[in-house]
Amino acid sequence: MYTKEKFQSLSELRKAEVLLQTLSDLEIHWDQNPSLDKLKTYMNWLDKSSNFYRLQSLSSALNSNSKMRQLMDIAVPIERFLNKSKYDFEFLVSNEDNNNIQRKVLPIYVVLDHLRSAFKVRSIFRSAECLGVKHIFLVGYTPTPLEKNVQKTAMGTEKWVSWSQHEHMEDVFSKLQAQEIVPVALETVENAIPVEKFQCPKQVAILLGNERFGLSTSALKIADSIVKIPMLGVKNSLNVVSAFSLAAYEMSKQF
Numbered sequence: 001m002y003t004k005e006k007f008q009s010l011s012e013l014r015k016a017e018v019l020l021q022t023l024s025d026l027e028i029h030w031d032q033n034p035s036l037d038k039l040k041t042y043m044n045w046l047d048k049s050s051n052f053y054r055l056q057s058l059s060s061a062l063n064s065n066s067k068m069r070q071l072m073d074i075a076v077p078i079e080r081f082l083n084k085s086k087y088d089f090e091f092l093v094s095n096e097d098n099n100n101i102q103r104k105v106l107p108i109y110v111v112l113d114h115l116r117s118a119f120k121v122r123s124i125f126r127s128a129e130c131l132g133v134k135h136i137f138l139v140g141y142t143p144t145p146l147e148k149n150v151q152k153t154a155m156g157t158e159k160w161v162s163w164s165q166h167e168h169m170e171d172v173f174s175k176l177q178a179q180e181i182v183p184v185a186l187e188t189v190e191n192a193i194p195v196e197k198f199q200c201p202k203q204v205a206i207l208l209g210n211e212r213f214g215l216s217t218s219a220l221k222i223a224d225s226i227v228k229i230p231m232l233g234v235k236n237s238l239n240v241v242s243a244f245s246l247a248a249y250e251m252s253k254q255f
Contacts, residue, residue, distance in 0.1 A: 004045050013082075015046070016051075016052070020084070022042060023071065027068070039059055039074075043055065043059040055078075058074050059074055062074075103160055104132050105134050108132060110208065110248075111206070112138050113169060113210065113219045114216065115143070116142075117211060118147060120241050121143045124136070124241055127245040131249055131252050132252055136163040137166055137175070137205075138165045139169055144163070168218075169218045173222045181205045182205065182225075183207055184226070185215055185227070186208055187209065187228065188237045189226055189228070192227055193228070194227070194228060195230075195246065195250045199254075207219050211240055
């Protein structure tokens with residue numbers, strides 16, 4: 001911990017970094033009722049010229065009965081001053097996660113056909129775990145959970161959803177056929193079936209394509225059906241993560 005003299009000699013930028021680090025430590029250990037003394041001391045050392053002086057009253061009001069929301073009332077303005085914002089993977093997992101409950105697995109599979117974005121892949125893993133997906137096939141240059149960028153937002157869900165990597169779509173199709181899993185493409189084409197009207201087979205694989213180019217020709221050829229998310233707005237499609245989440249949720253209701 002800094003001395004008062006040292007802390008007050010810091011630049012405003014450095015003070016913000018010190019305060020945010022202190023707040024982050026408190027956030028991580030919030031459930032353990034951490035001591036607030038360090039934060040309150042630093043906040044009390046701020047003078048009226050500081051950008052954060054107005055937050056002093058908020059820190060003074062913190063006590064052992066305070067909620068995380070009150071801590072965030074202090075942290076968020078400092079994050080914004082530093083031009084930082086929390087990504088999904090940085091938020092704490094709720095205490096209400098079903099850590100002691102066996103995960104329910106549905107006969108739903110996902111095939112990611114040459115997705116480029118690690119952020120989207122890790123988001124799909126997270127949604128897939130929540131929606132009972134059994135397995136994810138990663139095709140071509142689709143990032144895998146072995147990459148750190150995928151592990152972050154996935155928040156550990158890649159440990160509960162099995163996955164495999166494949167060079168070509170044809171390799172995946174052979175595996176789907178062998179296991180009698182019906183491939184269904186999620187695409188924005190005119191003759192696609194609205195997902196809420198689609199009758200799920202006993203086992204289904206949702207095919208998802210590249211963010212820019214959509215599904216490859218080989219993927220569309222192997223699809224038994226094509227489904228879509230009906231749009232009510234001006235845009236004719238959702239991003240791949242949102243579309244997958246909606247489609248998987250609709251299908252999960254049939255099992």
